[in-house]
Amino acid sequence: MADKKKKKSFLNRWGLLIFYIGMLLLPIGTHIWRHWQIETEINRTLHSTEVHQLIEKQLKREDPKAFQTGGKIQSYTINYDSKKINPMGGIMFELYVNGDKELSISEILTKNTATNEYSLISSVSKKIQELVEDDKSE
Known part of the structure; x- marks a missing residue:
């Protein structure tokens, strides 16, 4: 019984850690993606x-x-x-x-x-x- 609780607690901690890291990386990734889209549109326009x-x-x-x-x-x-x-x-x-x-x-x-x-x-x-x-x- 103690092993199951320990295992569940371990998974909960890692799950929360992964969730928090994802919440931090999502805005950064979105910003990079948007910047790339803008750069692509500028290049397309200047080459037109x-x-x-x-x-x-x-x-x-x-x-x-x-x-x-x-x-x-x-x-x-x-x-x-x-x-x-x-x-x-x-x-x-x-x-x-x-x-x-x-x-x-x-x-x-x-x-x-x-x-x-x-x-x-x-x-x-x-x-x-x-x-x-x-x-x-x-």
């Missing part, structure tokens, strides 16, 4: 053709001859390591023009939920301004 077309359109506003012979802007690269969520909504990331890190553009990508369209807010580096102004003054 819609966003790339929007970026190219914006770069062509800066340099009308962009991506053509004689244009100052020939290519761009998204720095995926710089991506983060903007506290006011949207995704912040950086672009490098012509493979030069000094020719950078800071972007905020937002989505209008009513129209389901993306828009960009940009901050262009001084070097890009100088590069494009040289082209306009010629």
